[in-house]
Amino acid sequence: MAVLSEEQTMLRDMARDWTSNESPVNAWRKVRDADDGAGFDASVYGEMAQMGWSGIVVPEAYGGSDFGWLSLGLVIEELGKTVTASPLAASALAASAIALGGSDEQKQKWLPGIASGEIVATLAVDEGPRHDPDAIKASVSGGKLSGAKAFVAEGDSAGLFVVAAADGLYLVAGDAAGVSRSRRHLTDFRSHAEVSFDSADADKLAGGGDDLLGKVLDRARVLAAAEMLGMAGQAFETTLAYLKQRVQFGQVLATFQALQHRMANLYSDIELMRSAVEAGLAAIDSGGDTRQAAILAKVKANEVGHLMSREMVQLHGGIGMTDEYDAGFYLKRMRVLEAMWGNTAALRDRFATLNGY
């Protein structure tokens, strides 16, 4: 664990208490069973907003606390542990795009609502099943945006889209004429929607430099990695507890060296994952070049999260295969996050290119 300030420790502890008391995995199970398309419980997101979480990366002048990415990452990690569903990450990413690239008027118009949790906002970037920010075709002409975005997270309930077009990022209100959405039901049961824009009113984010989209995607990668860190850590703890109580061949499974060594390797892997994720969050807070730190965070999260979620099912044996048990939630959500914002192969390629080979 990175060295935290007193305020960050308090925030982390508050998030930990809240998730374990108010939002255990069973809470997600109820949302999953309700299957209403929004993919989260609006009253629960209201509670998060009350605690100030939706404004953590929003500047104070616009209703947030500007408490930084490491702080937001701590909360997202805790939510990941209990697979708590919320549009917190998506809204924070949209807010960061506006904070980085928006005019004062745009910030004034949208950020306070995002910070208070009244508006769910989200990024709409990819146009196909694989993350590919170099292949964006959506375009804007005369202030009207046209194009289609695939698998937009929280796309079913978003009141604001930050849309990547060929020449930059644009704000499109969720209720604007020409916006239509259809649900894409994925294995994680969270909200993903295909969103079409047919000459919808679009307002450009003109600031933030040439690579505004790149900066926002780095933040997206690191936040996804933070959620995966929470999930992997919890998957590990749950599996360890299971091995310590499950008896086979007259012995507790935890006494078998073959299983001890697998767990020791997973534990070590998760330590590396944690270092990479915390370094990614710290890199954003420090305001420098975030590209490589973000790739490192997401790639380690992809690799270790992938392995840990598989091992969780395997080491639980038959019970891990049942819907009644929680292991499946971690496996199914992990793969969605793994595919979002760059899979391992794509990010390795990008890392090599950034390093000149």
Added chain:
Amino acid sequence: MATLAEPQAGSALDDFRAEVRSFLEANFPPSLKGKGNALASVEGPTRETPEMTAWRKAMGERGWGTPTWPKEYGGGGLSKAEARVLADEMARVGAWNPIGGMGVMMFGPTLLEYGSEEQKREHIPGITMGEVRWCQGYSEPNAGSDLANLQTFAADAGDHYVVNGQKTWTSGGQWADKCFCLVRTDKSDKHKGISFLLIDMTAPGVEVKPIKMISGMSPFCETFFTDVKVPKENLVGQEGQGWTIGKRLLQHERTNLSGGGSRLQMSGPSLADLAKKFVGEEDGKIADRDLRARIAKWEMDWRAFQLTAMRVMAESKAAGGVSEVSSILKTIGTKLGQERSELIIEIEGLQGLGWEGEGYSQEELNNVRAWLFGKATTIYGGSTEVQNNIIAKRILGMLDHQ
């Protein structure tokens, strides 16, 4: 968030920085720039040039080779902040620490914690001056991973012990002046019968035989003790406390072997540059795309490991010393070192497998030796399997095998 230093502390540090700069200017010969810590190598005493000797003495007398050790025993007595300033300033001019070896990495920190006042006064200054070379008498032919099975026996003979037995894998034993040794003082209890004893390598009855390794080098020895008299004042801690002290020392060893210290720093050209040279490139990318992806994976794993080493060390320091987490650094650091060596061998093809003679650069030949020698890193200092046992049992609380 980083706390800003108090203005006073800041200006005191600035004064210290100026002091370091003038010391380096007066004492570090530019001709030694970037030569690395040749004097601390366990692969044998390099011939010390007069310049190197002068540099070692200058640093030793100032205590700055062991900057944070207490001043009264010859250390630098520096705060962590001052030690960082010293390291920064040395790096700035390409200066290196001439004081090192097992005395600095393992034995010194352990003796500072467990030794008597007399022992510290007797042994620490030789280490801080880089004048006394220490070796480690732990492993025996039947006590490797099962170290507590060691049989070398120290019989009580009144004011001294009489030691008989054999140690193996004694790194640098042929060049060492002294040996910190685990010996059995009681045959009735596997763990509580072990004591931590300091043995003079020149004492009558000590015999050393180098072992030739697959790399062609002989950095390890067999060490035989035949009726070696060891004065009782050379017992560290209490009789029977050796296992506790010995384990503590192993934590220091792991931390240093992991690459979190300086020994496994990856030097030389990057894997990517090497691959471009031997495999070629297309559009600025390494021509072999599979190799390129594996290099990228290695580079990212290495960065994640370095971040972890920094994080774990900061956490252990805050918690008051090294911890069992050093086992993680050891297993991962050594694995990554081996993976890098294997990638280099793969990249260079048969040119990277030369043993000797014409047609190979010194660097290519060094890589071959390093690749072979590196296979020891996951075996010595507690094998990867033993580290995994430690992680499982002591960190994860998985129970002992019944």
